[in-house]
Amino acid sequence: MxxxxxxxLLIDDxxxxxxxxxxxxxxxxxxxxxxxxxxxxxxxxxSGEYQLVLLDxxxxxxxxxxxxxxxxxxxxxxxxxxxxxxxxxxxxxxxEFGADDYLPKPYxxxxxxxxxxxxxxxxxxxxTDSNPRTLSIDDITLNLANxxxxxxxxxxxxxxxxxxxxxxxxxxxxxxxxxxxxxxIALNRxxxxxxxxxxxxxxxxxxxxxxxxxxxxxxxxxxxxGYFYIRP
Amino acid sequence: MHKMxxxxxxxxxWKLFLWFWxxxxxxxxxxxxxxxxTFDPADFLSERRALFRELEVASRQVERMAAGWSTSLSIxxxxxxYYYLFAPDGEPVGQPVVPAEVQFAYRKTHDRREPVxxxxxxxxxxxxxxxxxxxxxxxxxxTKEMPRLVHWRVKKVFVQQWHLVIIALGVSFLLxxxxxxxxxxxxxxxxxxxxxxxxxxxxxxxxxxxxxxRDELGEFGRDFNHMAEQLESLINDKERLLRDVSHELRSPxxxxxxxxxxxxxxxxxxxxxxxxxxxxxxxxxxMIGEIIRFSRIQNGVTDLAWEPVPLHAxxxxxxxxxxxxxxxxxxSVVTTELLDIEINGIKDWxxxxxxxxxxxxxxxxxxxxxxxxxxxxxKRYAIVTVRDFGPxxxxxxxxxxxxxxxxxxxxxxxENDGFGLGTSIAMGAVKNHGGTITARNVHPGLExxxxxxxxxxxxx
Numbered sequence: 248m249x250x251x252x253x254x255x256l257l258i259d260d261x262x263x264x265x266x267x268x269x270x271x272x273x274x275x276x277x278x279x280x281x282x283x284x285x286x287x288x289x290x291x292x293x294s295g296e297y298q299l300v301l302l303d304x305x306x307x308x309x310x311x312x313x314x315x316x317x318x319x320x321x322x323x324x325x326x327x328x329x330x331x332x333x334x335x336x337x338x339x340x341x342x343e344f345g346a347d348d349y350l351p352k353p354y355x356x357x358x359x360x361x362x363x364x365x366x367x368x369x370x371x372x373x374x375t376d377s378n379p380r381t382l383s384i385d386d387i388t389l390n391l392a393n394x395x396x397x398x399x400x401x402x403x404x405x406x407x408x409x410x411x412x413x414x415x416x417x418x419x420x421x422x423x424x425x426x427x428x429x430x431x432i433a434l435n436r437x438x439x440x441x442x443x444x445x446x447x448x449x450x451x452x453x454x455x456x457x458x459x460x461x462x463x464x465x466x467x468x469x470x471x472x473g474y475f476y477i478r479p
Numbered sequence: 480m481h482k483m484x485x486x487x488x489x490x491x492x493w494k495l496f497l498w499f500w501x502x503x504x505x506x507x508x509x510x511x512x513x514x515x516x517t518f519d520p521a522d523f524l525s526e527r528r529a530l531f532r533e534l535e536v537a538s539r540q541v542e543r544m545a546a547g548w549s550t551s552l553s554i555x556x557x558x559x560x561y562y563y564l565f566a567p568d569g570e571p572v573g574q575p576v577v578p579a580e581v582q583f584a585y586r587k588t589h590d591r592r593e594p595v596x597x598x599x600x601x602x603x604x605x606x607x608x609x610x611x612x613x614x615x616x617x618x619x620x621x622t623k624e625m626p627r628l629v630h631w632r633v634k635k636v637f638v639q640q641w642h643l644v645i646i647a648l649g650v651s652f653l654l655x656x657x658x659x660x661x662x663x664x665x666x667x668x669x670x671x672x673x674x675x676x677x678x679x680x681x682x683x684x685x686x687x688x689x690x691x692x693r694d695e696l697g698e699f700g701r702d703f704n705h706m707a708e709q710l711e712s713l714i715n716d717k718e719r720l721l722r723d724v725s726h727e728l729r730s731p732x733x734x735x736x737x738x739x740x741x742x743x744x745x746x747x748x749x750x751x752x753x754x755x756x757x758x759x760x761x762x763x764x765x766m767i768g769e770i771i772r773f774s775r776i777q778n779g780v781t782d783l784a785w786e787p788v789p790l791h792a793x794x795x796x797x798x799x800x801x802x803x804x805x806x807x808x809x810x811s812v813v814t815t816e817l818l819d820i821e822i823n824g825i826k827d828w829x830x831x832x833x834x835x836x837x838x839x840x841x842x843x844x845x846x847x848x849x850x851x852x853x854x855x856x857x858k859r860y861a862i863v864t865v866r867d868f869g870p871x872x873x874x875x876x877x878x879x880x881x882x883x884x885x886x887x888x889x890x891x892x893x894e895n896d897g898f899g900l901g902t903s904i905a906m907g908a909v910k911n912h913g914g915t916i917t918a919r920n921v922h923p924g925l926e927x928x929x930x931x932x933x934x935x936x937x938x939x
Contacts, residue, residue, distance in 0.1 A: 261730055267737040274744055353733035353764055356740040426807065436754040444761065450804045468806035 253367060254296060257281040258288035258314060259303035259329065268301075275360050285309025289317045292324060299366060302346070304330035312344055319345045325366045329354065357435075361394055361407030368393035384417050385465070385479050387456060398456060408433050409452050412445075416452075416466065416476040425473040449474055491666065496659035503651035515632040526632075527596060530605045534594055534621045537562055538608045541619060565589065565607070565618040572617065580604060581622055589618050665689040665696045669703055679779075681711040721774045725767045732767070736760055769900040773883065776828065776907035783825045790820045790854055790861055790931075793830055798852050801837045809846040812837060816853040820861045822933055828908035829931075832916070835901040836865040836927045843869035844924065856933075860914075863929040871920035880918050881906040905929075 255277050259265050265281035272279045280297070282288050285306040292300050292314075300318065304311035315326060328346040347366050350359060382389040388397045394410050396403040405413065411433040415424060430438040430445045438445065453466045459479070467477050541564065563581050564572040569589065571577045584597040584604035597604045606620030623631075637644055668689050675683035684707055689700035739760065743753050794817065802812040833852075840850040844867035851866045872880065879885050883903045909916045913935035918927045 261734075264730065264734050264737070267734055267741065271737050271740055274741070352729045353736055353760075356737055436757060437751065439754070439758075442758065444758075446804050446807050449807075450800055453803060454800060466803075468803055470806050471809045474807075 252276055252278045253298050255279045255299050255301060255363070256288070256291050256297040257301045258283075258285070258292070258306065258311075259301070260284065260306050261303070271356055272360070272363075277363070283307075285311070285314045288314050292318045292326075293322055297324065299363065300324055300326045301363075302326050302328050304328060315344045315346060327362055327366060355407070358407045361410070365394050382414065382417055384420055384476065385459060387413075387417065389414055389417065403455055405452070405455060408448055409455070412448050413452050413456070416449075416474065420476040421478040423469050423473050423475045427473075429473065490663075492659050492663040495662055496655050499655035499658050500652060503655060504648065507647055507651070511633055511636055512629060515629040515636075530596060530603070530621065530623070531594060533560065534605050534608050534619065537621060538610050538619050541610050541617075542612075561622045561624075563606075563620040563622065564610070565620065567616055578602065578622070581620060584622075585618070585620060662696070665692065665700065669696075669700060672703065672707070676707055676710065681707070681714060683707060715778075718774045718778055722771055725770045725774075728767050729764070732760060732764055766899065769904065773900045773904050773907065776904055776911065779911050783827055785823055785825055787821050788824045788826045788829055790822060790829070790863070791817050793826065794833060794852060794854050794863065797830060797834050797837060801834070801841060801850070805841045805850065808841070810841055810844055810848060810850065812841065812850045812852065814853065815851045816855055818854050818856050818861075820854060820856060820933070822861055822912070822931055823935060824912045824931070825908075828911060832905035832908040832929065833863055833865070835905045836929070839901065840865050840867035840869075840925070840927070843867050845869060857930075859933050861931045861933060863931070864926055865929075866921060866924055866926040868924040871922065871925045872918070874920065877918050877920070881916060 253276070255272065257265055257268055257279050259268075259281065260283045262281075262283060265283070269279045269281060279301075280291070282291050285308045288300075288302070288306070289309070291297070302311050302314060306314065309317070311328060311330065315328070318324065318326065323345075325347045326345070328349045330349070330351055348362050350362055380390065380392045382391060386399050387403075389410070390396070391414070394407070396405050396410060396413060412429060415429060415432045426445055427438040429449070430436060430442065433448060434444060449466065456465055458464055463477075465477060466474055468474055537560075541562075563577060563585075565585055566572055569585065580599050580602040581604055583599060584606065588595050588597060588604075589607050591607060592609075594606050594608050603623040604620055605622070607618035608620075610617045610619050665688070668686055672683050672685045684704050685700040690697060690704065692700070736757075739753060739756055742749075794814065798812050798814050805812050837850060837852060844850050848868040850868075851864075853862075853864045853866075855862045855864075876885075881902045883900050885902065906916050909929055909931065912931050914929060914931040916927065916929050918925055920926075
């Protein structure tokens with residue numbers, strides 16, 4: 248583990264899950280330490296040796312929201328909440344208490360990594376590279392560095408998979424991308440006979456970006472073949 | 480709960496009321512009659528006067544007739560009155576048969592100077608009234624038979640004291656109504672509560688009015704509430720178990736996903752198996768999500784607000800998205816009719832119910848065909864129909880279509896992996912809006928109809 252790798256604190260009482268997460272996030276280049284109860288979680292989070300906290304809601308001794316409150320009293324370390332409860336109420340409470348983001352269980356590991364990256368990159372000055380770190384079409388801008396999409400300058404709430412789908416469509420604007428190809432890019436798997444997952448993702452992206460100002464569609468289906476982004 | 484103020488005639492209320500009232504009225508009548516029978520007329524000033532007056536009138540008639548005296552005595556009789564004339568020797572004049580009671584009265588009273596009233600075995604005799612005919616003193620007696628007397632008395636009560644009768648009837652009427660209500664209202668309460676329970680309102684309880692009574696009905700009310708509490712906690716426990724199990728399942732599922740991700744890195748050559756595992760995990764996750772949704776919608780548990788929902792706009796959006804998705808499979812979704820209707824409801828639930836029906840229709844409609852969605856108005860209902868052009872489902876299975884995890888035997892094409900909980904969730908959502916959801920075969924295809932009342936009252 249290199250010394251300059253990002254150090255994460257994982258507060259979760261599910262020991263087995265912690266082991267898996269430590270192993271998996273290590274392959275992504277993160278150095279994770281796990282604690283299994285709220286009190287030691289607060290202590291570790293405030294020790295200053297971590298750059299981000301992954302916090303589970305259901306904890307012994309002190310539940311996740313209490314832990315978050317305690318952390319926020321003295322520190323603004325980024326916190327990503329993990330929870331089995333997909334209720335909107337929890338979500339609102341979590342974000343109100345000052346969580347930076349929220350991920351319901353069972354989370355997709357790719358989604359988790361994407362969120363961690365996004366939080367880590369947030370608020371950092373953009374490195375002005377020669378290679379373009381943004382992708383734009385119409386009024387949509389994709390920031391490839393922190394994986395943030397904006398439309399009319401407003402942030403689009405996209406999942407990691409949706410971001411990949413939109414990125415693929417915009418990169419090849421005006422050309423057909425087959426369902427197979429999109430599945431491979433966004434879901435990292437081959438399309439099988441009854442696999443409609445990619446259609447759902449494209450549909451969700453389409454819902455989120457809406458139509459152009461003049462009401463015309465942005466994404467078109469090519470019957471039975473695939474999708475393309477209509478060039479303005 | 481609606482309170483019925485007008486009860487149907489065969490109801491317990493009317494039975495109780497009528498019986499009470501009947502009892503009271505007959506008691507009063509019996510009382511009047513009993514008094515009329517047992518009262519000695521002598522004790523009754525007004526009656527004494529009336530009797531003496533009658534005797535007086537009769538005696539004058541007799542005196543007037545004395546000029547054309549004959550042995551037959553014809554006096555204009557009042558109904559129920561008889562007159563007897565006794566000669567000085569005690570023999571009755573012109574009357575072959577004298578009842579024993581009259582003879583008794585005569586023996587007892589003929590030497591009195593003023594008439595007296597004797598009352599014996601139901602016959603009232605008034606006399607003697609001395610009448611001088613040809614310087615002979617005769618004694619005139621008036622008798623009244625008891626039934627006649629009673630009739631006369633009762634009639635007098637009703638004719639002369641009619642306002643008292645009306646007051647008595649009114650008071651007894653009111654008392655009967657009160658008593659009947661006192662007994663029936665709590666029963667109604669219990670009935671209403673049990674109905675609400677049956678309709679799935681588990682929080683329904685008997686009102687305090689009933690609970691606080693110290694009689695059997697109050698006891699029943701308290702027992703009933705106890706039962707309702709037990710029922711509620713049983714059902715809630717079941718639902719909670721369902722939710723808890725679902726939540727618990729998500730932890731191992733999360734671990735499974737992570738293990739899969741690690742496995743993929745370590746052995747890239749098993750890609751197709753890994754892809755399969757990932758899809759199955761996704762499916763499990765969706766199913767668990769559906770179970771949680773189903774259990775919440777069954778209980779009407781939501782933090783979502785009731786608001787005016789423009790159905791046409793909602794359906795337009797759903798159809799637009801569904802059409803986009805269907806195009807990938809060479810199918811299309813269109814609206815055939817779309818009225819401008821707004822109802823009060825929970826937007827997410829209504830949307831997911833309609834969306835679910837549209838998605839099923841897309842699944843079963845053949846390639847190059849379309850799914851037709853319409854929104855109409857019928858009486859006080861908004862009617863949403865979703866029609867596909869697929870094979871339909873067997874008539875016998877139509878009713879079970881909305882049961883959890885319903886499966887048609889492979890009549891609806893290869894892609895039939897059942898309906899899961901989608902249709903049940905849709906049904907729950909529609910029921911929460913006071914509506915119904917039905918399906919019928921329209922050859923070709925299946926048509927699902929959602930009926931939503933335009934003005935559904937939300938029971939908080």
